[in-house]
Amino acid sequence: MLGPFDYVLVLLGLLTEAYVVVRLCLAENFLRYFSLNIYMLGVVGVTIGQDFVLLKFGVSSPLYAYVYYYTDALLTISLFFVIMSFYHQVFRQMSVGKYVRWASVLLLSGTALLSYLIVRRMPNHHLTSRFVVEMSQNLYFVGVVLTYLLWGAVVKLRETRTRLIQLVLALGIFFSADAAGYALRNLFPALEPSFLKWVPPMAGLFLPLAWAYTFTKISEDARLETARVALPRMAAHQHS
Amino acid sequence: MIAALICVISVAAFLQFFISYSRSIIAAYRKSELSEQVREVVGIEGQEVNSDQFGRLVQLVRLCPQKGDDRTDLKVVGVYYWMMGVVRSAARQLAPRITSWAERERAGCAYFVAVALDRRIAYSRDLLAQQMSDR
Numbered sequence: 001m002l003g004p005f006d007y008v009l010v011l012l013g014l015l016t017e018a019y020v021v022v023r024l025c026l027a028e029n030f031l032r033y034f035s036l037n038i039y040m041l042g043v044v045g046v047t048i049g050q051d052f053v054l055l056k057f058g059v060s061s062p063l064y065a066y067v068y069y070y071t072d073a074l075l076t077i078s079l080f081f082v083i084m085s086f087y088h089q090v091f092r093q094m095s096v097g098k099y100v101r102w103a104s105v106l107l108l109s110g111t112a113l114l115s116y117l118i119v120r121r122m123p124n125h126h127l128t129s130r131f132v133v134e135m136s137q138n139l140y141f142v143g144v145v146l147t148y149l150l151w152g153a154v155v156k157l158r159e160t161r162t163r164l165i166q167l168v169l170a171l172g173i174f175f176s177a178d179a180a181g182y183a184l185r186n187l188f189p190a191l192e193p194s195f196l197k198w199v200p201p202m203a204g205l206f207l208p209l210a211w212a213y214t215f216t217k218i219s220e221d222a223r224l225e226t227a228r229v230a231l232p233r234m235a236a237h238q239h240s
Numbered sequence: 241m242i243a244a245l246i247c248v249i250s251v252a253a254f255l256q257f258f259i260s261y262s263r264s265i266i267a268a269y270r271k272s273e274l275s276e277q278v279r280e281v282v283g284i285e286g287q288e289v290n291s292d293q294f295g296r297l298v299q300l301v302r303l304c305p306q307k308g309d310d311r312t313d314l315k316v317v318g319v320y321y322w323m324m325g326v327v328r329s330a331a332r333q334l335a336p337r338i339t340s341w342a343e344r345e346r347a348g349c350a351y352f353v354a355v356a357l358d359r360r361i362a363y364s365r366d367l368l369a370q371q372m373s374d375r
Binding site: 137144147213229 | 243244246247249250251253254256257258259260261263264267268270309312341
């Protein structure tokens with residue numbers, strides 16, 4: 001059974017996600033951040049769908065577990081396209097859009113292949129709790145690696161667009177918190193009911209909140225030196 | 241084994257992303273200079289703010305009417321200040337360079353709150369002036 005705090009998190013998340021899309025539409029930036037908008041709309045749709053299944057079948061039903069974990073995996077994969085769009089923005093001036101597109105296709109194929117191999121390895125193809133936790137952990141970890149590489153490129157290429165910097169960093173916080181949360185669940189399942197069950201909803205709320213903050217407060221023209229933001233060692237690499 | 245590795249790498253990445261995110265918020269306020277008035281109120285000489293003044297500055301900020309656009313920033317910077325306090329304490333014996341870096345970061349957080357206070361004082365003054373003119 002979900003408590004009032006769960007519902008507050010869900011409602012706040014829905015409102016923030018809708019706000020981001022509306023804000024970008026009003027600023028005529030829907031196409032500029034196309035994959036981000038699609039992801040946000042996807043989250044809204046999935047959340048409503050999950051809540052419908054939850055109310056109809058209950059939190060402990062296998063159907064809810066299927067819907068929750070598979071839609072979450074699909075959303076994570078769709079977030080990879082958001083990362084790719086950020087790569088595209090970072091490398092735009094270097095005219096490497098073609099390579100970024102190829103990298104997206106390779107990434108998607110690789111993720112699909114990996115997921116297939118994982119599912120094939122499982123006996124009876126059952127959605128066991130251990131399997132879904134492992135799958136989510138791996139998907140989020142791919143996100144951490146991709147975002148970290150993107151952040152490295154941002155620092156190395158001395159990207160100064162404050163918006164882009166904050167969008168990437170918020171994505172990094174989201175992916176790494178979720179990957180760490182799922183890995184800890186895998187290592188210490190006993191911690192799940194008391195503490196770790198809050199990590200995905202909190203991280204899920206942080207991302208739209210951080211993006212809403214960026215789109216509201218940071219103008220498209222705002223600039224920031226990455227050396228001021230990156231950790232000293234990364235900034236030193238930038239200057240070398 | 242793989243889960244442990246993923247956990248360690250993800251926690252390290254999380255810390256790095258969070259530190260950079262907090263610094264990106266603080267950096268925006270670094271460009272602002274403190275007014276004479278706020279320096280007098282807080283007892284600051286020059287443009288540098290001591291990291292130990294953070295708590296007092298936060299209390300003063302809470303006394304000022306909210307402009308409404310810096311609450312999230314203050315929360316993020318508050319968490320970052322606390323985190324740097326932990327880093328400073330943990331690294332004191334082992335790595336003096338990290339200690340001094342954490343101290344500089346804490347001073348940056350205090351400067352951030354001083355600028356927020358400055359903006360709120362200016363906002364209050366404008367509000368008061370508006371009310372006086374309405375009468």
